[in-house]
Amino acid sequence: MKTVLKETEDKMKKTLQRLESDFAAIRAGRANPAVLDKVTVDYYGAPTPLNQMAAISVSEARILVIQPWDMSSLKSIEKAILASDVGITPTNDGKVLRLVFPQLTEERRKELCKSIKKYGEECKVAVRNVRRDAMEKIKAMKKNSELTEDEVKTGEKDIQKITDKYCDSADKLVSEKEKEVMSI
Numbered sequence: 001m002k003t004v005l006k007e008t009e010d011k012m013k014k015t016l017q018r019l020e021s022d023f024a025a026i027r028a029g030r031a032n033p034a035v036l037d038k039v040t041v042d043y044y045g046a047p048t049p050l051n052q053m054a055a056i057s058v059s060e061a062r063i064l065v066i067q068p069w070d071m072s073s074l075k076s077i078e079k080a081i082l083a084s085d086v087g088i089t090p091t092n093d094g095k096v097l098r099l100v101f102p103q104l105t106e107e108r109r110k111e112l113c114k115s116i117k118k119y120g121e122e123c124k125v126a127v128r129n130v131r132r133d134a135m136e137k138i139k140a141m142k143k144n145s146e147l148t149e150d151e152v153k154t155g156e157k158d159i160q161k162i163t164d165k166y167c168d169s170a171d172k173l174v175s176e177k178e179k180e181v182m183s184i
Helices: 002-022 071-083 106-143 149-182
Strands: 039-043 045-051 054-060 063-068 095-101
Touching: 002 149, 039 071, 039 095, 063 071, 071 095, 106 149
Parallel strands: none
Antiparallel strands: 039 045, 054 063, 063 095
């Protein structure tokens, strides 16, 4: 029984961490190197994460500077950024690439809030799916006479408590991210 609860909590924790990484990648008007985490560059025929090929730093509040360790890869890094869904065109001065993040318009802020809510809802659905799987495991254990009726009831209550905790955490993350986006 304890292993089912631990497993359930671990899966829900990973779901929440995934939500946090999705939020880190949302372009919210200020420069954030996490925006480039999912960008991969074709480097000598092998797809390589950008953050393993270059130093990425924030030079000003809205400017990211990408300085490749191998200058010959500058063009391929630029192509990879253009092909990605970052939505910003890099400027190339021959030594470094600069990404200038534009000021957010009111319309863009509202769009970001919609996608933030969507991510939050997807997280809660994933948490509920983990809950459903855990409940099925507990019922299977009862069917195999591994648990009593009282242990099943207690287990279901514990799983529901864990589920509520992680759904509340997801809601809290969503509201914090929305405040951040609307206040920029």
